[in-house]
Amino acid sequence: MIQPAQFRRLALLGSLLVIAFAGLGYRLVDLQVVRHDDLSREAAGRRESTIIHPSRRGDILDGRGNVLATSLFVKTVCADPSLIGTNQALVARAIAPLLRMNEIELSQKLQLRLYKDRSGKVHVDQYVALKRKVTLDEWERIQATMKNISFGVNEKKLSHRERIFYRNLRQRAIFVEPVDDQLRVYPGGLLAAHVLGFTAAQDKTVEGNVVTDLVGKDGIEAAFNSALDGAVGWRQTENDHGRREMVLFREEDVAPRPGLNVALTLDAGVQDILESELVKGMEKNAPASICGLVIRPKTGAILAMAALPNFSPNQITANTPMANLRNRVISDTFEPGSTFKTVVVSAALNEQVVSLNDVFYCENGLFSFAGHTLHDAGHHFGNLTVEDVIAKSSNIGAAKIGLKLGETRLYKYIRDFGFGDLTGIALPGEVRGTVHPVKNWYKVSIAQIPMGQGLSVTPLQMAMAFGAIANHGRLMRPMLVDHLEDEHKQEVLRYPPQVIRQVISEETARLMVQAMKKVVQTGGTAPKAALEHYTVAGKTGTGQKPPYGSHKYFSSFIGFFPADDPEICVSVFLDEPDPKRYYGGETAGPVFKTIAERAAAYLAIRPDVAPPSEPPPKQPSNQAEAIAETVVSNPLTTAQTGRDF
Amino acid sequence: MARNRKNQSAAVRFGPALKASLICLLIGGSGVGYVWQQNQLLELGRQKVEKEKRLNTLRVQNSQFGRHLAELQSPRSLETRVKELNLGLTMAQPTQVVRLVDALPGPPGAPHWGALSPAALTRDGIQRQTERHYAKRQTTAPPGP
Numbered sequence: 001m002i003q004p005a006q007f008r009r010l011a012l013l014g015s016l017l018v019i020a021f022a023g024l025g026y027r028l029v030d031l032q033v034v035r036h037d038d039l040s041r042e043a044a045g046r047r048e049s050t051i052i053h054p055s056r057r058g059d060i061l062d063g064r065g066n067v068l069a070t071s072l073f074v075k076t077v078c079a080d081p082s083l084i085g086t087n088q089a090l091v092a093r094a095i096a097p098l099l100r101m102n103e104i105e106l107s108q109k110l111q112l113r114l115y116k117d118r119s120g121k122v123h124v125d126q127y128v129a130l131k132r133k134v135t136l137d138e139w140e141r142i143q144a145t146m147k148n149i150s151f152g153v154n155e156k157k158l159s160h161r162e163r164i165f166y167r168n169l170r171q172r173a174i175f176v177e178p179v180d181d182q183l184r185v186y187p188g189g190l191l192a193a194h195v196l197g198f199t200a201a202q203d204k205t206v207e208g209n210v211v212t213d214l215v216g217k218d219g220i221e222a223a224f225n226s227a228l229d230g231a232v233g234w235r236q237t238e239n240d241h242g243r244r245e246m247v248l249f250r251e252e253d254v255a256p257r258p259g260l261n262v263a264l265t266l267d268a269g270v271q272d273i274l275e276s277e278l279v280k281g282m283e284k285n286a287p288a289s290i291c292g293l294v295i296r297p298k299t300g301a302i303l304a305m306a307a308l309p310n311f312s313p314n315q316i317t318a319n320t321p322m323a324n325l326r327n328r329v330i331s332d333t334f335e336p337g338s339t340f341k342t343v344v345v346s347a348a349l350n351e352q353v354v355s356l357n358d359v360f361y362c363e364n365g366l367f368s369f370a371g372h373t374l375h376d377a378g379h380h381f382g383n384l385t386v387e388d389v390i391a392k393s394s395n396i397g398a399a400k401i402g403l404k405l406g407e408t409r410l411y412k413y414i415r416d417f418g419f420g421d422l423t424g425i426a427l428p429g430e431v432r433g434t435v436h437p438v439k440n441w442y443k444v445s446i447a448q449i450p451m452g453q454g455l456s457v458t459p460l461q462m463a464m465a466f467g468a469i470a471n472h473g474r475l476m477r478p479m480l481v482d483h484l485e486d487e488h489k490q491e492v493l494r495y496p497p498q499v500i501r502q503v504i505s506e507e508t509a510r511l512m513v514q515a516m517k518k519v520v521q522t523g524g525t526a527p528k529a530a531l532e533h534y535t536v537a538g539k540t541g542t543g544q545k546p547p548y549g550s551h552k553y554f555s556s557f558i559g560f561f562p563a564d565d566p567e568i569c570v571s572v573f574l575d576e577p578d579p580k581r582y583y584g585g586e587t588a589g590p591v592f593k594t595i596a597e598r599a600a601a602y603l604a605i606r607p608d609v610a611p612p613s614e615p616p617p618k619q620p621s622n623q624a625e626a627i628a629e630t631v632v633s634n635p636l637t638t639a640q641t642g643r644d645f
Numbered sequence: 646m647a648r649n650r651k652n653q654s655a656a657v658r659f660g661p662a663l664k665a666s667l668i669c670l671l672i673g674g675s676g677v678g679y680v681w682q683q684n685q686l687l688e689l690g691r692q693k694v695e696k697e698k699r700l701n702t703l704r705v706q707n708s709q710f711g712r713h714l715a716e717l718q719s720p721r722s723l724e725t726r727v728k729e730l731n732l733g734l735t736m737a738q739p740t741q742v743v744r745l746v747d748a749l750p751g752p753p754g755a756p757h758w759g760a761l762s763p764a765a766l767t768r769d770g771i772q773r774q775t776e777r778h779y780a781k782r783q784t785t786a787p788p789g790p
Contacts, residue, residue, distance in 0.1 A: 067714075071708070073704075136702065137709070185712050187718075187719050188715075191719065191720070191721070244691075246687070247686075268720055533738075598736065
């Protein structure tokens with residue numbers, strides 16, 4: 001029998017057990033039911049992690065596959081001041097040279113800091129960003145330095161806790177952000193800066209993580225941002241207590257999709273020729289700005305496009321002048337001056353209002369019309385044929401041709417040549433220029449517009465109009481992007497040449513070429529633009545900048561060669577050249593000539609003019625000798641170098 | 646007579662002992678195998694992470710080399726290098742460029758280079774011959790897809 005004392009003890013024990021189990025039950029319910037959501041979230045937060053795989057921004061390539069813009073993954077180096085203790089000076093001294101930072105400034109950054117959270121609780125700041133855009137090499141050197149850093153103590157004699165402190169200091173105090181940043185690099189430096197544009201960093205949220213991404217802000221970088229920008233990948237996984245990933249528990253693992261490469265029609269060699277010659281033209285003529293274009297008239301492909309002053313896309317800062325960032329080829333407008341005479345004469349020839357041999361009396365240089373007096377820029381021309389109106393650039397002759405053509409037809413051809421419209425080039429910031437409708441013309445407009453006043457155009461519009469004349473009257477859409485390709489160089493999308501419209505007939509274009517050839521001959525306005533080995537067809541332009549009489553000019557020369565089967569069209573525009581020497585034939589013409597000569601040699605364009613005194617070739621006696629004699633210069637040699645050394 | 650505890654044989658009964666040992670071995674082996682497998686998975690996972698890191702590092706290095714190559718191939722860099730090395734390279738002048746294709750096997754009986762007249766073997770003559778040959782070949786070529 002159970003004794004009462006035993007029963008009491010048993011009851012007491014039972015009660016204690018019940019209380020204990022009740023306590024455990026309460027705790028269980030509290031943890032598993034009441035605080036389930038919070039605790040499970042906290043547990044997941046400690047265990048699970050999402051790793052972001054940044055996507056690489058696509059490259060920008062030139063027509064030969066040379067890299068014009070590329071991306072590098074770079075690190076953001078950070079520090080945990082709580083692990084550094086009082087060794088800030090030592091750590092700063094060791095890594096400041098590697099980070100290219102001031103040692104004192106770095107030491108201050110490594111000081112321990114406290115901060116309060118929203119609830120007022122004080123925490124030790126365990127994160128400070130030391131330097132962004134650190135390359136992998138630099139980070140490896142920092143790691144090696146931290147591994148071998150000496151703190152002046154014999155660590156073998158230290159306590160276990162102190163040894164762990166120094167181990168953490170070496171291994172964990174300096175670390176990098178888990179997600180790499182990207183650095184946009186332009187290997188050519190200033191080369192094609194206005195075409196390529198530049199990027200800026202922008203934060204975006206992916207799977208709850210903030211990722212710094214590059215966003216194009218100008219040029220091709222902006223226009224093709226969606227193609228260049230890839231899609232980031234991510235991985236959902238779990239970590240052990242040491243924050244090491246447990247691969248076994250990987251869940252989602254989505255690989256990043258790199259951005260597409262954009263292959264341009266630009267040729268780095270031609271671009272460099274254009275830019276270097278524009279620099280020389282700038283030094284010689286001291287204009288406020290200078291810009292140029294090299295296009296293939298048959299396709300509308302742009303081989304080179306440049307404007308000075310320019311900028312380095314590798315070093316864009318807030319101090320970079322806005323004027324330097326502007327791509328003047330597409331965003332500046334000007335009164336074209338005499339280059340526009342080609343438009344009115346083309347229109348008149350196409351409408352068969354005039355022929356090249358028709359004679360116009362040029363009033364000996366003074367022509368009064370609608371209350372205005374038109375001049376022939378210091379010349380006193382009498383009778384001139386239409387061909388000579390182009391060759392000698394007679395304002396009065398052009399005005400009379402315009403009068404004969406009539407307002408409506410002149411306006412139609414101006415619009416047909418693409419003036420007053422966007423050309424459709426794949427660059428942001430293009431402007432239309434100004435072409436007033438006929439109803440808004442003044443009475444004198446019909447005489448002014450043929451000499452290139454009373455409307456404004458962009459250099460690109462002007463170059464494309466000349467390209468149309470060179471291309472048998474077909475106006476092409478300017479082509480800057482040839483194709484898009486993936487990271488394996490597989491073509492994704494090709495942009496074929498596009499004909500916008502047939503502006504003038506092939507016969508008219510041929511006649512225009514015939515007239516424009518005389519411009520660079522003796523007696524024309526630009527003999528300095530003539531080439532030794534090629535027939536050039538071109539036109540000078542010297543437009544006064546309003547207010548007229550301010551002695552500010554816009555000088556230009558646009559020409560193409562070989563004239564009868566043009567390979568390239570080169571345009572040079574100088575804004576406000578030295579007022580002592582401002583004519584297009586004097587300023588832009590020679591720049592055209594040097595660009596054209598070098599570009600022709602680089603592109604190995606077949607000459608159409610026989611050299612004047614070539615020694616007779618040795619007659620080979622057999623086939624082997626014939627082939628051996630005709631050594632073809634390797635275009636790759638010049639293509640790779642691209643310069644006249 | 647029924648066998649009971651008192652009448653059991655003194656001999657050791659190996660059957661149940663063997664069974665018990667086998668079961669223990671099986672359970673123990675399964676446990677050890679499971680642990681070994683888990684360790685292997687973790688080890689392979691660690692190796693995979695290391696290799697992924699290595700791959701990523703190589704990719705980054707590759708992009709750095711690509712950038713370096715692009716810088717070396719840029720026109721400015723080439724110009725500087727040519728000047729440094731004093732190579733004296735110049736652009737080929739248009740008169741130095743002679744466009745000519747290799748002699749192509751013509752149809753039987755067609756004149757070969759050696760059989761051409763001296764006039765045809767001048768630079769212009771050879772050029773005309775090759776152009777004529779290509780023009781003929783293009784007109785006789787089957788249409789493309």
